[in-house]
Amino acid sequence: MLDLKFIRENTEAVRKGIQQKRADDNIDAILALDNQRRTLIGEGEGLKAKRNEVSAKVGQMKKAGENADAVIEEMNTVKTRIQQLDEELKSVEEKLDELMLTVPNVPHPSVPVGATPDDNQSIFEWGEKPSAAGLKPHWDITSALGIIDFDRGSKVAGAGFPFYVGKAAILQRALINFFLDQAGERGYTELQAPIVVNKDSARGTGQIPDKEDMMYVATKDELYMIPTAEVPVTNFHRKETFEEKELPIRYAGYTPCFRREAGSYGKDVRGLNRLHQFDKVELVKFVHPSTSYDELESLRADAENLLQLLGLPYRVLLMCTGDMGFTQTKKYDLEVWAAGQQKWLEVSSCSNFETFQARRMNIKFKSKETGKQEFVHTLNGSGLALPRIVAAIIENNQTPDGKVNVPKVLQPYTRFAVIE
């Protein structure tokens, strides 16, 4: 959510951002409602001031033993009017809030303007793609090796909920530990979080109201199964104010993630490419506004480092305005090369939200410079999402005789070097 005052004072910049992100422009309606709102506040508060003044007088009169009936009678009409105004104000503010939620965050100037994924810029590529000859997609390999059981997963839970069996299960556990250890070395505090959250938290990171269909919901208890650790970890500091010197704060959290993926079918969903439940290590930062773009670069570097250590070829995309999402000001996607499918798979998405989330969640810091409280900037990025990494490892490291070599850095964790 943006700041009303910011919209009022930077109307044109906000409008430009809306166009670039191809969102609906409700700015005129917002400004009109804001005017109404302020008129109502003006009248209402004037009357409240009067009420407070007269009430104090009534108290004094009663103390002095005088009769205050006439004044009280007069206040009754004021009271009614105040109630009316408050009701009108409430309805205006409800409409206003609704529209405010439709205003996207303003893209950073360094972000390329564009409409579709084709306008994203590939800004960096690393590693050598294995030659494609004779390489199989991971689902063929895992089924031959019997290490991922999609069928039994369907029986037990449903499509998109596989079992990892034996060495695949150990490989996953190894990756989680490897990712968390790396994050720890790079200054992130490890956090083990709830994997369900309440309504306030779901609202805080913006999953509701607009993305409610993306989540599994335990309706009986009004709990939402998290689609990413970003939700509990960012909400960790909801409604808190930091000292400036505490910033930046960095967390790494491993959680299972649950996504309904309603309406997404087709060939993209084969094997491990798209699941309803998957594991992910998420990196989250709370930082001083002056450093947030440097922090975005280092966040990206932290995620890239993992891919380099694993020896997986990848590329970095700088997302264009039209494809970057509603809440971000700037976003990089990291895509790993899956040689068996001859395809790039997104494994991390590193974003700066500036104050967009912090405002919604009321996360501030006390500025030394101004003496005031200001909103922090929040960032997050995957570090990394597991299934597609597993897919890439299997496809890129497959041997002609159908085995899979485990990357060197993982072997201390897996305690085996080959999956066979």
Next chain:
RNA sequence: GGAGAGGUGUCUGAGUGGUUGAAAGAGCCAGUCUCGAAAACUGGAAUAGUCGCAAGGCUAUCGAGGGUUCGAAUCCCUCCCUCUCCGCCA
């Protein structure tokens, strides 16, 4: 799940209808004193909205949301959370 107690500012903690945005103490910031510090003394300090060029004014906020009243931290209702005891349990 049953029974009880409670949620007040950074913290401890007073306050049960009328100058209470809120006592007191601690902590914090600034100043005086000091070579410096401590102690002592003096002063300052909430957040948001709104009006104003500004100084400053006004409004709201005592877990959250409603209600009663001329007036609510104080009374009523709903919800949330914490603690204690009992039961159940990985």
